[in-house]
Amino acid sequence: MSSPAPHLLIVEDDTGLQSQLRWCFDGYRVLIAGTRAEALAHVRKHRPSVVTLDLGLPPDPGGVTEGLATLNDIRMLAPETKIIVVTGNDERTNAVNAIGLGAYDFYLKPIDAGTLRLVVDRAQALFNLEAENRLFQEKNQPGTPFANLITSSDNVLSLCREVEKVADTDAKVLLIGETGTGKELFARALHDLSRRTEARFVAVNCAAIPEQLLESELFGYEKGAFTGANRQTPGKIERADGGTFFLDEIGDLPLALQPKLLRFLQERVIERVGGREEIPVDVRIVSATHQDLQALAAQGRFREDLYYRLGEVVLQLPPLRERPGDAIVLAQAFLKRYNAHFSKSHRGFTPDALNAIDQYPWPGNVREIDGTVKKAVVMADGPVISAKDLGLQQDASETPTLSLTLREVRKQAETTAIRKAIAQADGNLSQAANLLGITRPTLYKLLEKYELKPNESQSQ
Numbered sequence: 001m002s003s004p005a006p007h008l009l010i011v012e013d014d015t016g017l018q019s020q021l022r023w024c025f026d027g028y029r030v031l032i033a034g035t036r037a038e039a040l041a042h043v044r045k046h047r048p049s050v051v052t053l054d055l056g057l058p059p060d061p062g063g064v065t066e067g068l069a070t071l072n073d074i075r076m077l078a079p080e081t082k083i084i085v086v087t088g089n090d091e092r093t094n095a096v097n098a099i100g101l102g103a104y105d106f107y108l109k110p111i112d113a114g115t116l117r118l119v120v121d122r123a124q125a126l127f128n129l130e131a132e133n134r135l136f137q138e139k140n141q142p143g144t145p146f147a148n149l150i151t152s153s154d155n156v157l158s159l160c161r162e163v164e165k166v167a168d169t170d171a172k173v174l175l176i177g178e179t180g181t182g183k184e185l186f187a188r189a190l191h192d193l194s195r196r197t198e199a200r201f202v203a204v205n206c207a208a209i210p211e212q213l214l215e216s217e218l219f220g221y222e223k224g225a226f227t228g229a230n231r232q233t234p235g236k237i238e239r240a241d242g243g244t245f246f247l248d249e250i251g252d253l254p255l256a257l258q259p260k261l262l263r264f265l266q267e268r269v270i271e272r273v274g275g276r277e278e279i280p281v282d283v284r285i286v287s288a289t290h291q292d293l294q295a296l297a298a299q300g301r302f303r304e305d306l307y308y309r310l311g312e313v314v315l316q317l318p319p320l321r322e323r324p325g326d327a328i329v330l331a332q333a334f335l336k337r338y339n340a341h342f343s344k345s346h347r348g349f350t351p352d353a354l355n356a357i358d359q360y361p362w363p364g365n366v367r368e369i370d371g372t373v374k375k376a377v378v379m380a381d382g383p384v385i386s387a388k389d390l391g392l393q394q395d396a397s398e399t400p401t402l403s404l405t406l407r408e409v410r411k412q413a414e415t416t417a418i419r420k421a422i423a424q425a426d427g428n429l430s431q432a433a434n435l436l437g438i439t440r441p442t443l444y445k446l447l448e449k450y451e452l453k454p455n456e457s458q459s460q
């Protein structure tokens, strides 16, 4: 059974606009309110996911006091609701102030139903993502292995299910993913969900330890094994006995050490450096890498047999750019976390910040978004965090609104297509128009509109 349509509350005192808007939102259960009291009654009863709120409400239809008071009340009653403030075109400052008070976005009149619908849909999408994450967090209360995991991505949620399934087996798990995608977090969850949870979780980063030291770090050494070996020292594998041993950046394990690790995986015994004794160790092995181990194996830099031993179960962590919506959900959650941590009270992000967070590719993944939001929470002066505060945009005032963004997108797409077509047609505009499926006069109009010169188009 599909879930019921979400509630959208339209707070608007103009009866003409009320009836116009009522029919614009297929797929929503539309509620209409003309006053603060009516709006709050709907919010209490239906907890709408999105509200469009006209700031000019009676008894102050020419001002914004009643509208802002309504915004505040809705925020108190339903903090998860996304409020889009609708206001006159000459009242941009009020709209921006409303964002400071916790509105999600603003929309400047005159109303174009199609564009407003886009803004509402975007707010609804964010509401859905946050709701999914809230559900996930409720299920994973503090102290549980996924308590710190923030996500609303189906990919990541299904990885959590896989982790739950394999955690209590001793299967060796190989976690593959770019830096900052949460490999260590998942490795710890595997440990915490296993019967080994009372014993140690010991991690070694193969890339961080010089090659000469890595063997003794992993396997330990006997007194006198080398200069400076003043006493017998167990290695990290031994210290993890009974627990989980996490080999991070396994792709950096020197070739010379790989046979020794392979032998341990096969026989479950280690020999300390300089020792003869075989010491049995019972650990569960989890490893991780950001590298393509099969490609390394093909180049002779990683033993194929070791790869297959380590990867009895392979879990692939998707980068943030392949988890639609997760960047925003993470940013909101980190904002809450660092507000509490640093006793700050930033209300949220400006629309341009949300846009930028969504668009930026986050090569450092979750770690990067965590650090970026943390810094912005500490440094930002205003009540809300802008793209500029996040270091994602030069000047927040230059931010395009959604309609401008769409225009920009269209301009870019059309310009690129025209350039390609002219190049392909070798400068012949009739042929280029044919390729584009438009008439020659339309092509001329577009060239004029985008100030493109046919020759210049060809060269780019």
Ligand SMILES: Nc1ncnc2c1ncn2[C@@H]1O[C@H](COP(=O)(O)OP(=O)(O)OP(=O)(O)O)[C@@H](O)[C@H]1O
Pocket (backbone or CB within 6 Å): 148, 149, 150, 151, 177, 178, 179, 180, 181, 182, 183, 184, 185, 186, 248, 290, 366, 367, 370
């Ligand atoms: N989904 C998530 N929700 C909340 N925090 C996360 C999430 N994923 C990762 N983190 C946090 O991001 C940081 C980086 O995660 P982690 O160290 O697990 O990544 P990694 O893939 O092991 O990175 P590297 O390969 O660079 O060691 C940690 O502080 C971790 O707690």
